[in-house]
Amino acid sequence: MPRTAHSIHGGPQTDARICVVGAGPCGLTTLKNLKAVGIKHIACYDDGDAVGGNWVFRKERQSVFATTHLISSKKLSSFEDYPFPTYFPDFPSQQLMRSYFEDYARHFGLMGDVHLNTHVKFASLLPDGRWMVVVIDSKGEREEVFDYLISKMAFERNYWIKRRGSQRLP
Ligand SMILES: Cc1cc2nc3c(=O)[nH]c(=O)nc-3n(C[C@H](O)[C@H](O)[C@H](O)COP(=O)(O)OP(=O)(O)OC[C@H]3O[C@@H](n4cnc5c(N)ncnc54)[C@H](O)[C@@H]3O)c2cc1C
Numbered sequence: 001m002p003r004t005a006h007s008i009h010g011g012p013q014t015d016a017r018i019c020v021v022g023a024g025p026c027g028l029t030t031l032k033n034l035k036a037v038g039i040k041h042i043a044c045y046d047d048g049d050a051v052g053g054n055w056v057f058r059k060e061r062q063s064v065f066a067t068t069h070l071i072s073s074k075k076l077s078s079f080e081d082y083p084f085p086t087y088f089p090d091f092p093s094q095q096l097m098r099s100y101f102e103d104y105a106r107h108f109g110l111m112g113d114v115h116l117n118t119h120v121k122f123a124s125l126l127p128d129g130r131w132m133v134v135v136i137d138s139k140g141e142r143e144e145v146f147d148y149l150i151s152k153m154a155f156e157r158n159y160w161i162k163r164r165g166s167q168r169l170p
Contacts (some may be wrong), residue, residue, distance in 0.1 A: 005125055019146040020118050020125040024053015028101060029079065030150055032108045043144065044110075045135055047119035051111075052101035057094050064094040071113050082107060 016165050018039055020027050023046035028056055050056045054063040069091045077092075078084040082104050088096055097132050118137040126132055131149040135142060 011038070014038040014040055016147040017041040017145070018043075018148045019120075019123075019131065019144065020149040021123075021149070022046055022053060023048070023051040023105070023114050024055070025101060028105055028110060031110050032104075033115060035108070035110070035113070041133070042113045043146075044114045045118040045120050046114065046116055049116055050098065050102065051114060051116070053098040054100045055094050055101060057098070057167065069096045070097060079104065104126065123151075127143045 014037075016039060018034060018041065020030050021044075023031075023044050027044055027046065028051060031042060034042055038080070048056055048058070048061075057064050057066050057068070059159075061097060070093075071091065074084055074088055074090045074092065078100075084092065084100060088100075092100070105114065115135075117136065117137050121134040121136055121141065123131050123133045126145070129147075131146045133144045133149065135144060135145060
């Protein structure tokens with residue numbers, strides 16, 4: 001079936017609706033770059049209460065410990081377009097990393113498109129090539145339809161997207 005949201009160059013038209021799952025480092029850079037090419041309708045959902053993904057320490061979730069530091073060096077780990085502040089040590093702590101991602105999101109004006117405390121329950125490819133995405137937030141569960149779906153998360157939780165049909169998260 002034809003995709004309705006392609007430009008003649010094969011990329012998304014600026015009025016395409018795009019869903020980005022996860023506001024960790026990858027989700028934030030994706031969001032920044034989509035906005036930079038003029039995409040206007042983006043919803044970035046993250047089920048945590050802050051941006052930064054893995055680098056947001058929470059007692060109830062296993063990602064980083066309170067004492068975790070980056071193991072990749074300062075020189076190699078910051079974003080090209082947003083260097084670490086000079087006062088960062090060679091191997092920044094999780095607290096510094098979290099504040100770095102928050103600053104990045106604010107600096108590039110991303111927070112208006114980030115929906116925290118919003119869980120993506122499942123996503124399903126529709127016959128017309130768009131995506132039906134089921135999200136859960138404080139108001140309950142709802143379906144949203146997007147032209148594109150981008151799932152940005154490093155680890156185990158990206159297997160719930162099915163190209164046909166849908167699959168619930170475990
Ligand atoms: C202990 C540890 C140490 C690490 N050290 C380094 C290091 O030193 N250097 C390095 O470069 N990398 C390191 N990493 C790798 C780390 O994964 C990356 O730095 C980075 O966090 C990956 O970014 P991401 O955006 O892909 O995923 P994540 O940071 O995992 O972010 C994914 C986000 O998506 C959200 N999410 C997931 N599923 C859903 C859903 N269904 N609905 C809504 N939201 C959802 C999550 O809550 C999370 O906020 C380390 C990882 C760990 C675990």
